[in-house]
Amino acid sequence: MTLIAQYFVTGIVTGCFLILATIGFSLTRRVEGFLNIAHAEMLGVSAFIAWGLNTQAGWLFLPSAIVAIVATAFLGLLIGRLVYDPIRNLGPAVLLISSVGVAYVIGGAIDAIVGTGIRSLNIPLATTYKILGVRITDYQMIVVVLAALTGISLALFLNKTKTGLAIRAMADNPALATSRGIDVQKTSRATWLIASGLAGLAGVMLAMIATLSTDIAFHQILQILAVAILAGLGSLYSVLLSGLIVGVAMDMSVYWIPAGYRPLIAFAVVIVVLLVRPEGLAGRSKS
Amino acid sequence: MNFEQLLLTVLTYGCLYSVMTVCLNLQYARGGMINFGTVAYFAAGAYAYAIFTQEPPQGLDQYLFGFNAPWWIGFIAAGVASLLFAVITGWPTLRLRGEYLALTTFAFAEVLHSFLLNERRIGNGSVGLSNVDRPDFSVIGLSENYAFVLAAVLLLILTSLLCRRILASPYGRAVDAVRNDEVAAEAIGKDVHRLRFEIFVISAIPIGFAGALYAMITTLVSPDLFTAEVTFFVWIALVLGGEHTIKGVILGTLALVTFEEVVRSLHFETVRAAEIAASVEHMMTGVIFVMILRWQPFTRFATRGREA
Numbered sequence: 001m002t003l004i005a006q007y008f009v010t011g012i013v014t015g016c017f018l019i020l021a022t023i024g025f026s027l028t029r030r031v032e033g034f035l036n037i038a039h040a041e042m043l044g045v046s047a048f049i050a051w052g053l054n055t056q057a058g059w060l061f062l063p064s065a066i067v068a069i070v071a072t073a074f075l076g077l078l079i080g081r082l083v084y085d086p087i088r089n090l091g092p093a094v095l096l097i098s099s100v101g102v103a104y105v106i107g108g109a110i111d112a113i114v115g116t117g118i119r120s121l122n123i124p125l126a127t128t129y130k131i132l133g134v135r136i137t138d139y140q141m142i143v144v145v146l147a148a149l150t151g152i153s154l155a156l157f158l159n160k161t162k163t164g165l166a167i168r169a170m171a172d173n174p175a176l177a178t179s180r181g182i183d184v185q186k187t188s189r190a191t192w193l194i195a196s197g198l199a200g201l202a203g204v205m206l207a208m209i210a211t212l213s214t215d216i217a218f219h220q221i222l223q224i225l226a227v228a229i230l231a232g233l234g235s236l237y238s239v240l241l242s243g244l245i246v247g248v249a250m251d252m253s254v255y256w257i258p259a260g261y262r263p264l265i266a267f268a269v270v271i272v273v274l275l276v277r278p279e280g281l282a283g284r285s286k287s
Numbered sequence: 288m289n290f291e292q293l294l295l296t297v298l299t300y301g302c303l304y305s306v307m308t309v310c311l312n313l314q315y316a317r318g319g320m321i322n323f324g325t326v327a328y329f330a331a332g333a334y335a336y337a338i339f340t341q342e343p344p345q346g347l348d349q350y351l352f353g354f355n356a357p358w359w360i361g362f363i364a365a366g367v368a369s370l371l372f373a374v375i376t377g378w379p380t381l382r383l384r385g386e387y388l389a390l391t392t393f394a395f396a397e398v399l400h401s402f403l404l405n406e407r408r409i410g411n412g413s414v415g416l417s418n419v420d421r422p423d424f425s426v427i428g429l430s431e432n433y434a435f436v437l438a439a440v441l442l443l444i445l446t447s448l449l450c451r452r453i454l455a456s457p458y459g460r461a462v463d464a465v466r467n468d469e470v471a472a473e474a475i476g477k478d479v480h481r482l483r484f485e486i487f488v489i490s491a492i493p494i495g496f497a498g499a500l501y502a503m504i505t506t507l508v509s510p511d512l513f514t515a516e517v518t519f520f521v522w523i524a525l526v527l528g529g530e531h532t533i534k535g536v537i538l539g540t541l542a543l544v545t546f547e548e549v550v551r552s553l554h555f556e557t558v559r560a561a562e563i564a565a566s567v568e569h570m571m572t573g574v575i576f577v578m579i580l581r582w583q584p585f586t587r588f589a590t591r592g593r594e595a
Contacts, residue, residue, distance in 0.1 A: 035386050087581055093321060096386055097526065098580045100519055104573030112566035115559065218515070222397060225390060233386075260405035267401070270394040274387055275379050 002133040007252045013140040015247025016147035017205055021220055022227040022239050023154060024198035029233050030171040031191040032084065034095035040221035041106035042196055046072040046203030047212055048114050055122045069200035076196020077189060085188070103217075111214050119212045139208050146205065150198065151240050158236070163190050219263070223250075226266035230273050245269075293552055295432050299504060301544040302439035306446045306497040307521045308528070308536040310490040313450050315525065317459070318486040319466035321389040324376070324396030325521050328369040328491045330403065330513035332498025334410055335368030336361040337508045340420035350416065351408045358422040362499045369495020370488060372399070377487040381480065396518065404510040415509025419502045435504050442500060446493040447533050453489070462486055523576045543572070 025039045046068045053064030083102055087094060126137035158164040166187045169177040178184055206216065223246065230242035250265045307325055314320045339361035341353035356364075380391045403409055410416045424434040453459050464472040465479050473479050502508050520543070528539020550568045555561040 035390075083577055083581070090580075093385055093389075094580055096321075096389065097522065098577055100522065101573045101576035101580065104519070104523075104576065105570045106573075108566045108569030108571075108573060111569065112563050115562060225393075229390060258405060261401065264398060264401045264405075267394040267397045271391060271398070274383060274391045274394075 004252070004255060005132075005134050007255050008248060009134050009136055010140075011248030011251030012244060013136070013143055013209075013247070014251055015244035016144045017202065017209070018223055018227050018247050019147045019240055019243035020143070020150060020198065020202040020205060022224050022231070022243055023150065023236065024195035024202070025224050026228050026231065026233070026236055026239050027167075027191060027195045027198070029228065030236065031167055031188065032080075032088070032095075034084075034092040035099070035225075035228075035233070036195075037096065037099040037221060038079070038102040038106060039099075039195070039199055040217040040224055041103045041110075042072055042076055042199035043203035043206055043220055044110055044214070044217035045075060045106060046200035047207040047216070048110055048214075050204050050207050051119055051121055051212055052114075055119070061121065061123050065204045068204055069197055072200030072203065073193045073197035076199065077192040080188070080192035080196075103221075107214070107217060110217075114214055116214060121207050123208065137209075143205050143209060146201065147243075150201070154236065157194075163187065167191055222263065223266045226269045229270050293548060295436055297541070297545050297548050298436050299439045300548070301541040302436075302443040303497050303501055303504075304521060304524060304544060305443050305537045305540040306439075306493050308525045308540045309443070309446050309450055309533055310494050311521055311525055312533065312536045313453070313490045314487060317454060317462055317466060318483060318490075320381070320483060320487060321385065322392045322487075323389040323518055323522075324392035324394075325494065326513050326515060326517040327376070327392075327396035327399045328372055328494040329498040329501070329517060330399060330508075331368045331372040332365035332495030333502040333508045333513070334403065334416075334498075335495070336365040336499035336502045337410065337416045337419045339364040341416055348411060350411050358420055358503070361420070362496065365499030365502075366492045366495045369491045369498065373488045373491030377484055377491075381483050381487060393515070393518075396515065400510055400513060400515075403513070410508060413510055415507055415511070417507045419506045419508060421503050421506065435500070438500060442493070442496055443537070447537070449493070450490075450533060523572060526576060526579055546572075 021040070021043060024042075025036060028034070028036045028039065049068035049071055050061075050064045053059040053067060054061055057064075059067075079102060083098060084095060087098060126139045128135050128137050129141075156164075158168055163186075166177070166182045167190065169180070169182055170184060170187050174184065177187075206212070206220070210216075227239060227243045227246050230246060231238040246266060246269055249269065250262050253265045254262055307329060311322060311325055314322050336358075338350070338352055339354050339356045340358055341350070342355045343353040344350050354360075376392065376395045380388060380395075383391055404413055406412070421431070424431055427434070429437065454462070461472070461477050462482055464475075465477060465482050469479055505512070521540075524540040524543045525536050526539075527543055528536040547568065550564055553564065555564060
């Protein structure tokens with residue numbers, strides 16, 4: 001029983017990480033209208049900037065993490081302006097395929113600069129706490145807390161601030177938003193900054209709780225896709241729930257089936273959801 | 288690597304990959320279906336060929352089946368396996384459109400990959416099947432290298448002819464109609480779902496054959512060879528060549544394979560230098576890809592020709 005509880009708690013942590021990784025992806029899908037395959041590579045960028053500053057340049061963890069997140073946010077903005085803006089009128093399929101090319105460029109750059117091999121940050125070893133027989137480390141707790149904070153602040157941002165409201169308006173009806181005097185360019189830029197910044201945050205979390213290798217991004221995109229699809233592409237609040245579902249389902253599955261099949265659960269989710277309920281958890285069926 | 292060897296390699300793999308791009312072109316440019324799981328049909332063919340021609344398991348082998356059949360039975364099995372996989376994956380998914388279809392096919396390919404990797408009873412898991420049977424070419428008096436080039440070129444020619452035949456027929460015009468305006472096509476009595484399904488399944492068969500040929504050439508099948516990289520590679524080749532024309536996609540694929548093989552054949556002093564070269568090649572591929580999608584030189588060229 002304790003073992004099941006342990007898998008459940010680990011699943012919650014995985015889920016919280018997936019929430020962080022997916023919210024930016026879903027935001028891009030919602031506002032810019034396409035699936036950004038290169039989103040996962042941004043996690044890699046941030047993770048390796050943090051790693052480089054932390055271990056190679058000898059910075060403390062916190063400043064390197066902050067610099068990594070900010071740098072990733074601006075890199076995302078740059079790519080958005082340079083690559084995706086000019087081809088927006090060619091349709092979501094071309095944008096989707098283009099983002100595969102962008103993923104290639106970023107992935108190749110990381111490989112060329114960092115090289116293969118397994119790396120980890122220069123931070124103190126995790127302290128393990130035991131609560132009712134279930135183990136959880138302090139780093140895992142940070143992930144959970146940050147996921148909760150991100151969810152709350154994003155909700156506040158989208159509902160209370162002017163930019164947030166503009167983002168929502170543009171997502172629902174770009175033409176109407178423009179005619180009501182919303183600066184589309186500015187809103188789009190804000191979206192890229194936030195989405196990439198969130199990817200940066202998730203990347204730093206990844207560096208903190210896992211070991212890093214250069215192919216790490218690819219494994220993330222598959223799970224991000226699973227969470228985004230279960231949530232219903234483009235919906236934001238249901239990402240919170242679907243992230244937890246996918247995380248718990250993946251980690252609990254290890255109890256019954258060989259651990260090698262763990263990623264398979266994510267794809268099973270993708271296939272089942274798309275075949276049975278393509279609109280996802282959000283349930284807003286679109287024709 | 289000498290020039291002749293390079294040429295042979297480029298021709299063999301170029302033609303093999305071209306078979307995939309030509310089929311993908313049929314699915315995407317003509318059928319309007321984004322298949323992001325191309326590698327799965329390729330892998331299905333390769334594994335089917337290996338399993339059918341492999342000797343029964345012995346010693347440390349963990350796979351369950353090895354039929355020790357002659358190569359041509361394995362070759363046919365490869366086409367059938369790819370077709371069956373297309374039926375299984377196409378039947379439930381083809382009612383999905385655009386990016387949803389892309390994601391489902393992608394997920395199906397990853398599921399297959401994961402099974403091949405974890406289920407040792409199919410093909411020894413991550414170790415894969417080695418010493419895959421090769422047909423005996425001494426009968427026709429050709430060395431193996433040349434025979435495989437010939438086989439790959441033949442397969443490509445047959446595939447292209449098949450595609451051209453399909454597209455030039457009234458059936459092909461029905462397919463075009465479905466892509467351009469589904470509602471209109473349905474209104475004049477075309478069975479949209481059936482047409483899409485048929486194109487999807489037909490175009491999977493040559494990919495399976497290409498997989499079998501690939502298994503013969505490398506004499507090894509393992510999950511590492513069949514990752515999403517292959518899918519992306521084929522997609523990049525398709526865009527590079529300018530979709531829509533068979534000649535274009537073949538040229539695009541050959542160009543990309545040549546580029547890759549030339550970089551690979553360069554001599555490097557250290558492992559790290561080779562690694563960097565490979566990564567830079569990756570980056571350049573990505574940049575070219577994004578630029579072609581951005582300015583669409585081929586489409587522009589094609590439409591200009593039509594106006595003139």
